[in-house]
Amino acid sequence: MSGFLEQTAIYLHRAYGDDLHRFCIVFPNVRAGLFFKKYLAALSEKPVWAPAFRSLDSLMEEITGLTKADHLSLIFDLFKAYREHQPTNESFEEFYFWGEMLLNDFDDTDKHLVDARDLFRNVSDLKELDGLFDYLTDEQKNAIRLFWQNFNGGAVGSFKNDFAAVWPSLYRIYESFKKRLREKSFGYEGMIQRDAVERLRAGDVDHVPFEKYVFIGFNALTACETRFFKSLQKQNRAVFFWDYDDYYVNNRRHEAGAFMRDNIRNFPPELHIDSRNLVEKDKHIEIISVPSDTGQAGMAGKLLEQNSENIDWSRTAVVLPDEHLLLPLLSSLPEAAKDINITMGYPFTCSPVNSLFERLASLQQHIRVYADGARFYHNDVCAILHHPYIQNIAPEEVDQTVKFIVEHNRIYVPSSEIPDSRLFRLVFTQCTRAREFVDYLTAIVSEIAATKTGQSDTEGNDPPDPSPEEQYKAEYLFVFYTALQRVRDVLSTEEIDLDVRIFCRLLRKIMASLKIPFSGEPLKGLQVMGMLETRALDFDRVIILSMNEGIFPRASSQQSFIPYNLRKGFGLTTSEQNDAVGAYLFYRLVQRAKDVHLIYNSAVTDRNTGEMSRFLTQMVYEPAFDIQRRDITFGVGIDKDREIVKERTDEVRRKLDTYLSNEGDIGKLSPSALNNYLDCPLRFYFRYVDGLKESDQVTDEIDQSVFGKLLHKTMELLYLPYIGKEIDAETIETVRKDDRRIRGALLKAFAESYFRSERVTESDITGRNIIIREVLLKYLKQILEVDKADAPFTILTLENSLDVRVPVNNNTRTEMLNMTGYIDRLDNVRGALRIIDYKTGNARRNFTDIPDLFDPEKAGNHAAMQTLVYAYMTHIAYPQYPKIGLGLYVMKDLFRENYDPRIYMSRKPPVENYFDVSETFEPELNALLSEIFLSDAPFTQTRDIKKCLTCLYADICRRKHK
Numbered sequence: 001m002s003g004f005l006e007q008t009a010i011y012l013h014r015a016y017g018d019d020l021h022r023f024c025i026v027f028p029n030v031r032a033g034l035f036f037k038k039y040l041a042a043l044s045e046k047p048v049w050a051p052a053f054r055s056l057d058s059l060m061e062e063i064t065g066l067t068k069a070d071h072l073s074l075i076f077d078l079f080k081a082y083r084e085h086q087p088t089n090e091s092f093e094e095f096y097f098w099g100e101m102l103l104n105d106f107d108d109t110d111k112h113l114v115d116a117r118d119l120f121r122n123v124s125d126l127k128e129l130d131g132l133f134d135y136l137t138d139e140q141k142n143a144i145r146l147f148w149q150n151f152n153g154g155a156v157g158s159f160k161n162d163f164a165a166v167w168p169s170l171y172r173i174y175e176s177f178k179k180r181l182r183e184k185s186f187g188y189e190g191m192i193q194r195d196a197v198e199r200l201r202a203g204d205v206d207h208v209p210f211e212k213y214v215f216i217g218f219n220a221l222t223a224c225e226t227r228f229f230k231s232l233q234k235q236n237r238a239v240f241f242w243d244y245d246d247y248y249v250n251n252r253r254h255e256a257g258a259f260m261r262d263n264i265r266n267f268p269p270e271l272h273i274d275s276r277n278l279v280e281k282d283k284h285i286e287i288i289s290v291p292s293d294t295g296q297a298g299m300a301g302k303l304l305e306q307n308s309e310n311i312d313w314s315r316t317a318v319v320l321p322d323e324h325l326l327l328p329l330l331s332s333l334p335e336a337a338k339d340i341n342i343t344m345g346y347p348f349t350c351s352p353v354n355s356l357f358e359r360l361a362s363l364q365q366h367i368r369v370y371a372d373g374a375r376f377y378h379n380d381v382c383a384i385l386h387h388p389y390i391q392n393i394a395p396e397e398v399d400q401t402v403k404f405i406v407e408h409n410r411i412y413v414p415s416s417e418i419p420d421s422r423l424f425r426l427v428f429t430q431c432t433r434a435r436e437f438v439d440y441l442t443a444i445v446s447e448i449a450a451t452k453t454g455q456s457d458t459e460g461n462d463p464p465d466p467s468p469e470e471q472y473k474a475e476y477l478f479v480f481y482t483a484l485q486r487v488r489d490v491l492s493t494e495e496i497d498l499d500v501r502i503f504c505r506l507l508r509k510i511m512a513s514l515k516i517p518f519s520g521e522p523l524k525g526l527q528v529m530g531m532l533e534t535r536a537l538d539f540d541r542v543i544i545l546s547m548n549e550g551i552f553p554r555a556s557s558q559q560s561f562i563p564y565n566l567r568k569g570f571g572l573t574t575s576e577q578n579d580a581v582g583a584y585l586f587y588r589l590v591q592r593a594k595d596v597h598l599i600y601n602s603a604v605t606d607r608n609t610g611e612m613s614r615f616l617t618q619m620v621y622e623p624a625f626d627i628q629r630r631d632i633t634f635g636v637g638i639d640k641d642r643e644i645v646k647e648r649t650d651e652v653r654r655k656l657d658t659y660l661s662n663e664g665d666i667g668k669l670s671p672s673a674l675n676n677y678l679d680c681p682l683r684f685y686f687r688y689v690d691g692l693k694e695s696d697q698v699t700d701e702i703d704q705s706v707f708g709k710l711l712h713k714t715m716e717l718l719y720l721p722y723i724g725k726e727i728d729a730e731t732i733e734t735v736r737k738d739d740r741r742i743r744g745a746l747l748k749a750f751a752e753s754y755f756r757s758e759r760v761t762e763s764d765i766t767g768r769n770i771i772i773r774e775v776l777l778k779y780l781k782q783i784l785e786v787d788k789a790d791a792p793f794t795i796l797t798l799e800n801s802l803d804v805r806v807p808v809n810n811n812t813r814t815e816m817l818n819m820t821g822y823i824d825r826l827d828n829v830r831g832a833l834r835i836i837d838y839k840t841g842n843a844r845r846n847f848t849d850i851p852d853l854f855d856p857e858k859a860g861n862h863a864a865m866q867t868l869v870y871a872y873m874t875h876i877a878y879p880q881y882p883k884i885g886l887g888l889y890v891m892k893d894l895f896r897e898n899y900d901p902r903i904y905m906s907r908k909p910p911v912e913n914y915f916d917v918s919e920t921f922e923p924e925l926n927a928l929l930s931e932i933f934l935s936d937a938p939f940t941q942t943r944d945i946k947k948c949l950t951c952l953y954a955d956i957c958r959r960k961h962k
Contacts, residue, residue, distance in 0.1 A: 002271055003538030003592060004243040005032060008216055009039035010273045021049030024210040026056055027219050031343055031529075032536035033520050034218070052210060056225065057189065063196040063207040069186035070486060072510060075099045076494045078106075081177035085169045093502040096509055101559045103188065106174055108560075110190030114570045118564070120170040137567065143569035170561075180398040189961070193224035200231040208232070212238045215267075217460035217536030218587075220259040220581045223571065229267055240267040243536055245278040245591040247624065248583075256583035278591040279624040285590070286628040287547075287616055289602035294328045296545045296599045299632060301332030303543055303597050304526070307557075308336035315540040317527040318519050318587065321552035323347055323515075325545055329528065339525025343533045345515020352388060353445075353476040354511060359383045360427070360441065361504040367430050368412055370763075374430040374551045375412035378405050378698045384427060389473075393423060393451050398450045406696045408756040411632065423447050434496075438488045442481065449477045472516075479516050479673055531582075534589045534952060542593040544586075549611045553582035555714035571811040586615045602631070644957055646685050646939040655689050656933055660808075668803065668820035671869035675862040677932055680942035684932070686953045689939070694952055706754055708840040711891075712824055714750035715838065716740065716798045717827070723798060729791040736784040739777075746776060753890035782894045783838070786901065793829040804876045808929040817929060823870055832913070833878060835870050836901070839863055845903045850920040854928055856942070863888055864903050868921055871914035 001008070010636075010762050012020060018069055020040075027033045033053045040050070054062075061067060069077075079095050082102075084087075096369035112213075181187050187195065200208065202321035213232050221229070240264055272692050290296045300318055304311070320326060326346045333340065348354055363384060366377035382405065385398040398420040405413055408455070426444050431437040487510065491497065498506065527539070531552065546552060560567065567574055590596050604610040619625045646652065659665040669688070676683040686692045702710070718735060728762055735741065749772075752761040800823055805816040825836035843863035852858045853865045871884050887901035902910035911917055931937055941957060942948070948959040 003571045004123070004217065005036045005536055005538070006039045007273050008241045008271070009036055012214065013043045015270075018048060020051040022051075022211040023214055024052040024054055024059070024212075025214045025216060026054050026059055027216055027917040028056065028093065028535050029533065030055055031522065031533050032217055037538060038523050042140070047093070051214075052845070053449045056215075057192075057212075058195040058515060060192045060228075060342075063199055064187070064192050065207075066182075066185055066187035066192050066195060068189060069181065069489075071513065072487060073186070073493075074103055074181075074188055076490060076496065077180045078103055078173075078177050080494075081173050081180060084176055085172045086166060091498075091502065092496060093498065093506050096506055097903055098561065100509075101172075101561055102170075105560055105562050106177065107188050107190035108562075108567075108572050109174070110188075110194040112225065112571050112573070113194060113223040114572065116174050116407075117171050119566065119570050120167060120174070125855065131450055134732045140569045143565045146565050147286050156652060163187050166561075190222075193222065193228070194550065195920050197227045197231070200228065205905065208237075209236075212237050212239055214241070216241045217243050218263070219243075219535070219584050221263065221575065223942075226266070233267060239270050240265070241271060241272065242252075242267075242269050243588060244275055245587065246275045247278040248589075249275070255580045256587040258477060258580040259584065260579075270433065278587060281626075283596070283626075284628070285596045285619070285625060286598065287612070287620070288599045288630045288632060289601060289612070290632045291601065291634055293322075293325060293601055295545075295632065295634070296601055297325055297328035297332045299599055300329060300545060300597075301334060301541050304337060305334040306716050308334055311336070312540065313337060313339065313526045317529060317534065317537070317539040317542050317589075319529055319534060319542065319544040321531050321532055321544070322546035324350055326528070327361075329545070332396060333526070335524045340528060341522050341525050342518035342528045343522070344528065344530035345517055346608060348476070348479060348514035348516055349512050351479075351516060352473070353475040355442065355479045356387050357480070357507070359510070360444065361386060361500075361507075363427075364431050364437065364440075364500050369430075370412075372416075373416060375414050377419075378411055378413055381405065381413050381418070381428075382698075389448050390423070390427070391844075393448070394421060396417070397421065398425070406698055409698055409754060411698060412757070412815060419620060423451070423945050431500055432497040433500065435488070435491050436904055437500050438491065440478070440482055442484050442488070445481045445484070449474065449481070475516055475518075477624045479514060480511075483510065483514055484919060501912055521540060530868065531585050532587075534585065538591060538592040539589075541595040541900060542589060543597045543599065544789075545590070545599050547598045547616055548608060550609060552586070552613055553579050553615070566651065572652060583615060618662075644682060644941055646682065648690075648938060652685075652689060659818055661816070662805065662816070666818055667820045670819070671821050671866040672862070672874075674928060675865055676854050678865075679930070679947050680951070681937075681939040682957070683951060685939035686956070692953065700837055701767075702769055704755065704841050707772065707776070708754040708838070710746070710749045710776055711779060711840055712799060712838055713720055713753050714742070714746045714776065715783060715824070717745035717748055718780070718784075719795055719798055723795050726792050729788040732784050732791055734780050736788075742777060742780055779840075779891050779894065783889055786889065786894060786899050790829055792826045795825065795827045796833075797823065797826040799824060802870070802877055806872045806873070806929070808933060809928045810924060810934050813934055815934065819869075819873055821870055821873060823874070829885065832883040832885050833874065833881040834887055835874060836887045836889060837863070837867050837870070839888055839890045842892075843888060845888050845890060845901070846906060847903070848906050848917060848923055850905075850917060854924045863890070867903060868914070868923065870915070870924065870925045872918070872922060877915065882915070884910055886914060 003168065012023075012025075016023065025033070025036065027036070033055070037050070037053065057068070075096060076092075078099050079092050082095065082099070096802060106116075109119060124330070157364075178191055215229065215238065218225070229238060229240070240263075242260060243259065244260045244264070248254040249260050251257065252261070254715070288299060290299050304316070304318075318329060320329065323344055323346060326342070326344065327350075359380065363376055363380040364379055367374050368377075369375075382402055383403055391398050400418060401417075404410070404417065412418065418424050418428050420833050423444075426440070426447055429440060431440045467721050516811050527537075531544075535681050544552075564570065564574065566572075583893065598616055600612045600616065601608050602610050602612075620627050620629075648656075654669075658665060658721055659669050661667075667688075673684065676687060718741070722731070747760065747762065747765075750765060751757050754769075755764065801820065802823055803818070803820045808815050808817045823835055824838050827834050827836065847853060847861040847864045848858070853861060853868070867886050867888060871886055874884055875881075889901055893899065902912070904910040942961075945959060946955045947958065951957075951959075
């Protein structure tokens with residue numbers, strides 16, 4: 001069966017033949033004109049002059065001599081007109097959002113030939129309505145009366161006051177705005193339409209030179225378009241062809257025919273194209289629910305793959321109401337679909353160039369200026385370096401730079417520590433103003449594009465033809481570059497310069513409207529298009545995705561400064577009319593298709609209700625349609641909790657034996673590893689057998705671990721001059737009162753343990769770290785205060801590494817285990833060796849008894865356990881000492897009066913000497929070490945789920961969210 005355009009072409013060729021060159025054929029979009037030319041050309045047996053082809057917008061521009069201005073320029077001009085008539089300190093960025101809204105309102109006002117003076121009039125006396133608006137119907141007057149009645153009588157509020165302050169100025173703004181545009185020979189769409197109609201009404205036909213104008217495939221007409229059609233109709237210079245189906249046109253309640261019924265009545269068609277196709281019996285319509293967006297694309301690919309050898313691809317269309325599904329669809333198309341024509345734009349905000357822009361914007365907004373120049377926040381630096389556009393150009397430099405930043409904990413990175421290359425010099429430069437930032441972005445995009453397109457192989461040959469993926473990337477860059485050039489031109493012309501932070505917000509709004517165009521052969525191959533691009537086109541096979549309520553039709557959220565009742569009263573566009581347009585597009589596309597697949601996402605998400613479109617619901621319940629339904633579901637199997645067990649294979653034993661070896665690649669066990677084993681044997685396995693560690697990262701804020709390192713390092717620096725010397729209470733008090741000395745030691749600790757730099761200044765410590773520094777100062781002074789009570793004592797070692805070999809045995813085997821640890825402080829107090837351990841986190845000095853320390857069900861006093869292990873190791877390293885004391889400096893308890901650092905068992909006096917408990921402790925320790933290294937026991941998961949909440953390996957065990 002011939003489609004609408006083909007039938008129209010046949011009629012025009014037969015009726016007018018060689019006279020068509022005197023005609024101008026007008027379409028709602030360019031795409032329809034291309035197909036029409038194809039059909040018309042096929043009918044001509046000899047060379048003939050073709051008719052002129054126009055879109056209605058281009059025809060209006062020719063008549064008026066006005067050019068449609070770009071969106072950004074329009075907003076700038078509107079802002080200037082606004083500032084002329086509305087005294088305000090409002091910035092351009094603040095104006096932009098509602099300026100867009102106001103521009104749409106002015107556009108709508110002109111398209112519907114509304115008297116702007118009447119529309120923006122403040123009606124205080126409702127009696128004036130009949131006299132002021134005598135050209136409106138009673139229904140329209142009632143709508144206007146209802147608004148002003150409620151507005152003038154309602155409660156006073158800030159929004160109402162703002163509205164009342166701006167509304168009387170809108171007509172003056174409207175007039176001033178249009179005057180500015182006319183002086184430049186520019187206009188917006190509604191303004192151009194209105195000027196064209198007024199020229200025709202005034203008898204100006206110089207720019208309407210054709211004998212006849214043929215209007216094909218229109219539907220919803222604005223008042224301007226209607227008046228334009230009538231003007232040509234009166235001159236007998238207009239021919240109309242309407243595309244519709246009797247099913248919805250003859251049913252006055254059907255919204256799809258709302259506009260078409262008026263069109264047929266006002267502008268009778270010269271030919272009634274066949275109009276009984278929608279409910280024909282041989283039509284196949286299937287509704288398919290798929291529980292994901294990408295699943296919809298995959299389903300479309302499978303449908304196209306079925307019987308693909310017999311498909312006429314040029315008569316097949318995939319329609320995407322949600323343009324975000326374009327790339328998933330392209331990835332799902334079958335190989336048989338070789339020629340693909342894409343007639344829709346892909347959102348720029350979904351492109352990798354947009355993500356690069358966001359990272360560059362973040363970099364600029366987080367820059368800090370130091371005495372040596374600008375420094376860049378590490379998260380921004382790493383994010384940019386890891387962006388594929390940057391990383392693919394300089395992978396080695398990226399890896400080296402990121403490694404350096406992490407190793408040296410560079411929170412703010414100076415440019416001197418970034419590789420010196422042209423691209424990096426462009427990226428890591430500070431911008432403060434809008435024009436500077438535009439030039440900055442332009443230079444980076446140009447450099448990336450030049451690098452990507454100019455690379456030759458190692459032999460100097462020209463680069464190969466780019467892949468489709470590379471072509472997409474080049475198109476992304478080109479669209480962004482073009483937009484930046486336009487923004488730069490506007491900034492220069494309008495002499496407006498903004499702060500970078502404000503300008504980035506403005507750029508985001510501009511880029512939200514950008515589309516990435518795709519090219520293809522328009523007259524052959526599979527057609528991939530948006531819903532608007534389908535106007536006047538017919539296909540045998542149609543697949544429409546995203547047939548969800550809120551997506552198609554879109555949720556009615558028309559942003560307007562003009563209240564609904566006034567819009568309705570003056571005949572402006574309302575949500576009901578938008579829904580009618582959507583209904584027509586849908587039913588018109590389906591009416592001649594033989595095979596129709598309507599797919600929607602049944603999953604309920606933040607942006608999707610999972611509800612099918614009202615159009616689908618309507619079709620399901622209309623008896624005229626024979627609808628097939630198919631629900632696609634994903635099989636989701638939830639595994640039952642299964643215990644993860646690591647048996648002692650030969651490989652596992654080999655790794656464990658490294659801890660027992662004294663040559664080659666040896667392993668060393670720390671006391672904290674024993675606590676890990678008691679908490680969870682599987683955690684021990686992952687960390688100390690398999691060697692799974694958390695990757696190093698820049699420590700942005702001081703966490704508990706870094707806090708502890710700072711305290712330990714500062715105490716080491718304060719006591720370092722006294723190693724090997726007896727230190728008395730007077731000396732300690734002198735140190736405690738020397739605030740400058742303590743702050744100096746703390747600053748050095750910051751340099752080494754946090755900034756990982758040779759030198760820092762007080763100004764480098766900022767934000768929350770200032771508070772943390774002051775807390776540390778209090779802790780440090782309190783430690784010195786507690787130390788005074790035990791003075792005099794002699795410090796033997798500070799932060800000393802202790803490596804010993806410990807005997808481990810069971811009934812059949814004896815081995816020597818390598819153990820290591822760092823003792824915070826080892827001192828001699830009145831002839832006794834003493835271990836001091838600083839604890840900045842949660843720690844307890846008391847425990848029930850020795851066996852409980854080794855019971856996995858009761859174990860939990862890691863501090864006491866670790867200190868006792870240190871004592872055992874110290875005894876092996878220093879066997880000459882008959883007494884070893886144990887001290888825990890727990891920071892949260894340190895300010896208690898008469899603080900006693902000794903550990904103690906419940907209801908017993910403090911442990912004065914390790915040897916008082918060693919006979920009980922050492923057998924328990926040997927049993928634990930024997931279980932780990934000499935037994936056949938597997939490594940299993942803990943039963944205490946609470947221990948999994950902060951475990952590094954919880955995701956592996958699938959216990960993260962339990």
